[in-house]
Amino acid sequence: LAAGSREEKMANLVEATSQKDFEEFLAKAGKCLTVVHFHAAWAPQCGQMNEVMAELAKEHTGTTFVKLEAEAVPEVSEKYEISSVPTFLFFKAGEKVDQLDGAHAAELTKKVQRLAVSGGPAGAAEAPDLNQRLKKLINAGPCMLFMKGSPQEPRCGFSRQIVGLLKEHNIQFSSFDILSDEEVRQGLKTFSNWPTYPQLYVNGELVGGLDIVKELAESGELENTCPKAVSLEQRLKSVISQSPVMLFMKGNKEEARCGFSRQILEILNGTAVDYDTFDILQDEEVRQGLKTYSNWPTYPQLYVKGELIGGLDIVKELKESGELVSVLKGES
Numbered sequence: 001l002a003a004g005s006r007e008e009k010m011a012n013l014v015e016a017t018s019q020k021d022f023e024e025f026l027a028k029a030g031k032c033l034t035v036v037h038f039h040a041a042w043a044p045q046c047g048q049m050n051e052v053m054a055e056l057a058k059e060h061t062g063t064t065f066v067k068l069e070a071e072a073v074p075e076v077s078e079k080y081e082i083s084s085v086p087t088f089l090f091f092k093a094g095e096k097v098d099q100l101d102g103a104h105a106a107e108l109t110k111k112v113q114r115l116a117v118s119g120g121p122a123g124a125a126e127a128p129d130l131n132q133r134l135k136k137l138i139n140a141g142p143c144m145l146f147m148k149g150s151p152q153e154p155r156c157g158f159s160r161q162i163v164g165l166l167k168e169h170n171i172q173f174s175s176f177d178i179l180s181d182e183e184v185r186q187g188l189k190t191f192s193n194w195p196t197y198p199q200l201y202v203n204g205e206l207v208g209g210l211d212i213v214k215e216l217a218e219s220g221e222l223e224n225t226c227p228k229a230v231s232l233e234q235r236l237k238s239v240i241s242q243s244p245v246m247l248f249m250k251g252n253k254e255e256a257r258c259g260f261s262r263q264i265l266e267i268l269n270g271t272a273v274d275y276d277t278f279d280i281l282q283d284e285e286v287r288q289g290l291k292t293y294s295n296w297p298t299y300p301q302l303y304v305k306g307e308l309i310g311g312l313d314i315v316k317e318l319k320e321s322g323e324l325v326s327v328l329k330g331e332s
Contacts, residue, residue, distance in 0.1 A: 013057040016068045019075045025066050026094050033063045033116045034091040035108075038070040038082045045103035046086045052105045060116050081179065083155075090115055099182030102255040106269075130183060134191045137184065139204045140242055141174030143226045146188060147198040148179050150282045155179060158210045162198045165217050171226045172235070173200075177282075180252065202226055232289045239286060241306045243276035245328050248290060249300040252279050260312045264300045267319055273328040305330050 016022040016036075026034055037053055039046035050067060057065045070077045070085055080089055080096065088108060090098040098115060100107055138144055143166075149155030151163045155177075166173050178185040178197055189195050192206045200207045202225060207213065216222040240246055247268065251257035256265050257279075268275055280287040280299055291297050294308045302309045309315070309327060318324040 010054070010057050012061055012063060013054060013065045014067070016066050016073065016076075019073060022066065022068060022073065022076050025064055026091055029064045029091070031093045033060075033112070034066060035063060035112060036066045036068055036089045036091065038068055038077060038080075038085055038087045038089070040070055040085045043085050049086045049088075049103050049105065049108070052108060056109060056112050060112055063112065063116050083179065096182075100254070101180065104254065107254075130187045131191060134184065134187055135204070136243075137176055138201045140176070141238065142203055143171060143173040144201040145173050145175040145198055146178050146184075146201070147175055148177070150177055151175055152282065152284075156197075158196075159198045162200065162210045162213055165213055165222070166200075166226075169217060169222050169226075171222065173226070174239075175282075180254065232285060233293065236286065236289055236293045237306070239278060240303050242278075243274075244305055244330065245273060245275035246303045247275055247277045247300055248280050248286075248303070249277055250279070250281050252277050257281060258299075261300050264302070264312050264315055267315055267324070268302075268328075271325050271328060273325060275328070304328060 014021075014025060016025060022036070035053070035056075037046070037049060039050065053065045053067070057063070068076060070082050070087075084101060086101075086103050088100040088111075089096055090100075090111060092115070098111060100111055137146075145151075145162065145166070147154065147156075147159040147162065149159055151167075151173075154160035154163055163175075176184070178188070185197075188199065192199065194206060194209065196209055198209060200209070200213055207216075207225060213222065216225055245268075247264065249256065249258075249261040249264065251261055253265065256262035278286065280290070287299075290301065294301065296308060296311065298311055300311055302311070302315055304327060309318075315324065318327055
């Protein structure tokens with residue numbers, strides 16, 4: 001109760017219990033940053049993140065922090081396609097400029113600090129870095145599909161249809177869930193001058209969306225447009241070498257889906273070495289194939305320059321011995 005009463009006295013930490021409240025808070029904030037926490041009473045991690053927000057509100061008095069119970073205000077949650085809690089949306093001048101999914105206190109703090117002082121949308125000052133990241137994603141596989149959801153669980157009808165077409169024509173493809181990364185979702189529209197999803201890329205070049213893929217399928221050109229299916233071994237080699245440091249885990253950087261994956265993320269985040277992740281829950285072929293390919297039966301699995309380092313226990317040992325950073329940099 002004491003914590004709650006402290007929060008109530010803070011003018012910039014408020015609760016929206018209706019769509020009208022939400023819209024009024026955005027309007028009052030004007031060009032200043034507004035952070036909206038979509039939460040649920042049943043999720044303990046949401047309570048923890050509310051405490052983090054309360055601390056941030058003390059430090060950033062010019063920023064408005066809004067708590068909104070996702071299921072209690074469905075009009076707002078549906079409008080912004082909130083599919084899990086906690087989710088944080090960032091607004092300026094009434095426009096959404098960024099998103100953070102999951103209970104990541106450090107990342108929330110970083111985004112608030114950056115957006116509270118920047119004059120423009122998230123990533124505006126980091127456009128060159130974002131463009132590099134988009135190029136890397138587009139070239140992550142010979143045939144890359146940017147979609148809502150995953151091939152196993154498409155999150156919209158257009159994505160479901162395009163996945164069906166690609167599978168029907170035996171086209172092997174990699175995918176990226178644009179709902180998991182707002183920066184990529186917005187940035188790719190501008191980067192490729194293509195405003196909608198799904199988007200299909202072949203060898204780093206945009207092919208188009210569902211309509212174009214349908215036309216190619218009907219004309220018989222789809223198989224020629226997309227590269228021939230590669231063997232599982234070739235695919236695994238390609239994925240392992242996608243980045244100098246690759247972590248195969250349950251979940252992703254933003255949200256680990258098991259305790260071992262969460263622990264290894266914390267260790268890697270503490271090294272300041274760049275790394276990429278692959279969610280083995282989204283790709284059963286990779287999940288099973290990699291166990292045999294590397295003769296390592298469990299996850300997470302960490303690779304450096306295409307070579308298996310090991311799982312959580314080995315990474316812990318490397319950290320304790322002080323060798324982890326040099327191993328990650330490929331120096332030993």
